[in-house]
Amino acid sequence: MTSLARFRPALPRRMVLPAILLAALLVVPFAAPLITPHDPVQIAVRDRLAAPSLEHWLGQDEFGRDRLARVLYGGQVSLMVAFTATTLACIVGTLFGLIGAYFRGPFEFLTTRLADVVLCFPPILLALLVVTLFGPGTGTLISVLSVLYFPAFARIAFSEALRVSALDFVAASRALGTPSRRIVMGTILPNIAGPVSVQYSLTAAAAITIESGLSFLGLGVVPPAPSWGQMIRGARQFMNQDPLGIIIPCVALTLTIYAINFFCDRLRDTLDPKGATGGGKDDVSVPVAGNATPVEDADVVAVIRDLRLEVRQPGRSVEVIRDVSLTLRANQCTALVGESGSGKSLSSLALMGLLPGAIRQAGGSLMLRRKSGQMVDLGALGPKALEGLRGNDLAMIFQEPMTSLNPVHKVGAQMVEAIRAHRKVPPAEAKARAISLLELVGINEPARRFDGYPHEMSGGMRQRVMIAMALSCEPRLLIADEPTTALDVTIQAEIIELLQRLRSEYAEGLSLLFISHNLGVVAEIADRVAVMYSGQVVEEGPAAQVLADPHHPYTVALLESMPSAHDEMHSARGDRLRAIEGTPPLPDRRPSGCAFRTRCPVALPACAGIEPPLYQSGERSARCIRAPEAGEQAA
Numbered sequence: 001m002t003s004l005a006r007f008r009p010a011l012p013r014r015m016v017l018p019a020i021l022l023a024a025l026l027v028v029p030f031a032a033p034l035i036t037p038h039d040p041v042q043i044a045v046r047d048r049l050a051a052p053s054l055e056h057w058l059g060q061d062e063f064g065r066d067r068l069a070r071v072l073y074g075g076q077v078s079l080m081v082a083f084t085a086t087t088l089a090c091i092v093g094t095l096f097g098l099i100g101a102y103f104r105g106p107f108e109f110l111t112t113r114l115a116d117v118v119l120c121f122p123p124i125l126l127a128l129l130v131v132t133l134f135g136p137g138t139g140t141l142i143s144v145l146s147v148l149y150f151p152a153f154a155r156i157a158f159s160e161a162l163r164v165s166a167l168d169f170v171a172a173s174r175a176l177g178t179p180s181r182r183i184v185m186g187t188i189l190p191n192i193a194g195p196v197s198v199q200y201s202l203t204a205a206a207a208i209t210i211e212s213g214l215s216f217l218g219l220g221v222v223p224p225a226p227s228w229g230q231m232i233r234g235a236r237q238f239m240n241q242d243p244l245g246i247i248i249p250c251v252a253l254t255l256t257i258y259a260i261n262f263f264c265d266r267l268r269d270t271l272d273p274k275g276a277t278g279g280g281k282d283d284v285s286v287p288v289a290g291n292a293t294p295v296e297d298a299d300v301v302a303v304i305r306d307l308r309l310e311v312r313q314p315g316r317s318v319e320v321i322r323d324v325s326l327t328l329r330a331n332q333c334t335a336l337v338g339e340s341g342s343g344k345s346l347s348s349l350a351l352m353g354l355l356p357g358a359i360r361q362a363g364g365s366l367m368l369r370r371k372s373g374q375m376v377d378l379g380a381l382g383p384k385a386l387e388g389l390r391g392n393d394l395a396m397i398f399q400e401p402m403t404s405l406n407p408v409h410k411v412g413a414q415m416v417e418a419i420r421a422h423r424k425v426p427p428a429e430a431k432a433r434a435i436s437l438l439e440l441v442g443i444n445e446p447a448r449r450f451d452g453y454p455h456e457m458s459g460g461m462r463q464r465v466m467i468a469m470a471l472s473c474e475p476r477l478l479i480a481d482e483p484t485t486a487l488d489v490t491i492q493a494e495i496i497e498l499l500q501r502l503r504s505e506y507a508e509g510l511s512l513l514f515i516s517h518n519l520g521v522v523a524e525i526a527d528r529v530a531v532m533y534s535g536q537v538v539e540e541g542p543a544a545q546v547l548a549d550p551h552h553p554y555t556v557a558l559l560e561s562m563p564s565a566h567d568e569m570h571s572a573r574g575d576r577l578r579a580i581e582g583t584p585p586l587p588d589r590r591p592s593g594c595a596f597r598t599r600c601p602v603a604l605p606a607c608a609g610i611e612p613p614l615y616q617s618g619e620r621s622a623r624c625i626r627a628p629e630a631g632e633q634a635a
């Protein structure tokens with residue numbers, strides 16, 4: 001039992017229903033001899049148009065043939081023709097598209113021109129022409145349908161492969177000397193699998209319809225062999241007397257097309273790793289029952305308590321965020337720092353209710369105080385309620401001002417839209433507010449900039465616009481995810497100064513959650529700092545104290561590895577820069593005990609045995625068994 005369970009192929013839950021439905025529709029026609037003993041071509045003229053009976057469950061057709069046998073055996077023919085033709089078209093078209101897009105030059109010319117030539121002919125006319133020339137029959141149908149549908153695959157594969165080829169990871173593979181065949185099949189093909197699989201579903205459905213249409217016209221499957229198109233053709237003349245005759249093949253057609261579309265739609269979502277496992281109710285952030293307790297202190301704007309996030313992989317779940325707790329207060333800036341992959345972004349995205357599809361909340365609670373003063377459990381809110389909160393009660397600015405603004409809309413239109421999403425104000429009033437916000441964030445000639453496009457602005461100006469948009473509805477919590485990383489040093493300083501100024505001028509009492517790699521910037525802006533490592537907060541406390549006198553060896557190492565002009569950081573590290581040895585462990589390869597112990601210069605044998613809790617010392621806490629020691633020394 002255990003070994004069977006271990007070797008059971010892990011079919012994602014979202015695929016189970018469509019797979020069962022499709023498998024049933026595909027298997028049932030091929031199990032026809034087990035379901036009915038009747039011959040689909042055996043005529044019984046005496047019993048023509050007979051009603052359903054115990055012997056003939058779906059009745060008999062105009063020649064007295066058993067309808068159940070005909071719909072089942074007819075399904076075999078229709079499905080075989082449609083799937084063989086679609087698979088051939090998919091393989092040939094996708095290969096053409098991939099080769100044309102990757103190698104360009106004559107390959108591109110051949111792919112696009114060949115596809116253009118075939119696309120010039122209306123499909124049904126081309127099919128009629130070929131069938132008339134070569135005579136009806138299953139082989140002709142498969143050939144004509146493959147030729148008809150290959151250009152659609154070639155075009156989709158070509159345009160998607162062009163897009164993917166231009167991405168950095170393909171350039172990186174080329175730079176590493178990876179052979180072209182491996183880049184095309186191993187790197188580009190998986191990235192275009194989503195749109196190609198959608199095209200497959202549409203084509204298979206269309207091929208079934210065209211096969212039925214041609215058979216209906218007498219140009220498809222040759223009688224007396226059954227097919228759904230032929231059944232409709234035969235039943236058409238008697239449809240007033242015997243509607244069942246036409247309903248049965250139509251229902252079979254509709255169900256099959258629906259099952260194929262349903263399956264391919266889910267398959268596309270499953271194949272796309274970015275959106276993987278999204279969609280099912282259990283896959284979005286689910287309300288977590290129980291341990292969310294209201295917070296009385298009116299200064300507290302948000303509380304993250306024991307947050308656990310996990311990524312679902314086939315057959316298992318991996319914890320990427322573990323027991324993260326943070327309290328964010330009004331008029332306070334809390335900085336989240338840590339190496340890449342430590343979990344800073346996911347923790348903040350969880351607050352926004354914007355976790356990627358593959359990540360789900362497995363435990364803990366996220367509480368937010370609304371502008372009304374009411375404390376809400378974000379995990380218990382539905383998508384609509386969360387939408388109402390985002391931009392209104394909490395807002396976020398991102399790292400890349402170049403891509404955060406929509407390039408095809410004017411700056412002003414985007415700001416007005418953000419304002420009117422939460423406030424029922426007339427457009428003129430929203431415009432006036434947008435212009436005053438642009439002025440507030442230090443944009444010169446705000447009225448002129450209001451009518452400009454994002455590409456007419458510098459990176460620093462765009463980040464100012466993003467900040468203005470984020471503050472447009474006066475949220476109580478602003479999350480800034482590395483807002484200055486993409487900017488040059490002087491602009492960075494201006495943006496930090498702007499955030500500081502806005503914070504001090506903010507009447508409502510803004511809580512700022514500031515995510516950064518840059519400890520110099522953190523020293524300048526943060527009141528409190530939380531250091532993250534491998535999905536956990538390993539040290540937390542007042543920024544000045546933590547940066548000047550870190551209690552966790554990871555914080556010490558982080559400070560020693562970063563250049564900074566700030567005095568409090570000099571005292572912690574002397575003046576030499578030192579890289580942190582090794583790399584952070586992957587979430588599924590953490591060592592036993594303390595996750596930092598394999599890189600820690602002061603690790604003890606005991607560190608392998610226990611996962612250290614957060615040791616509290618006054619306003620500070622650190623997740624290290626040596627933290628109490630460090631606290632005593634400092635005292």
Ligand SMILES: Nc1ncnc2c1ncn2[C@@H]1O[C@H](COP(=O)(O)OP(=O)(O)OP(=O)(O)O)[C@@H](O)[C@H]1O
Nearest residue numbers: 311320339340341342343344345346347356358587
């Ligand atoms: N969509 C995802 N699917 C699977 N794992 C993910 C996903 N997003 C993040 N992770 C994993 O979660 C962990 C935390 O990632 P996160 O993006 O929060 O790190 P970060 O500290 O913000 O890094 P950076 O500073 O580079 O943005 C990492 O191990 C990362 O690989």
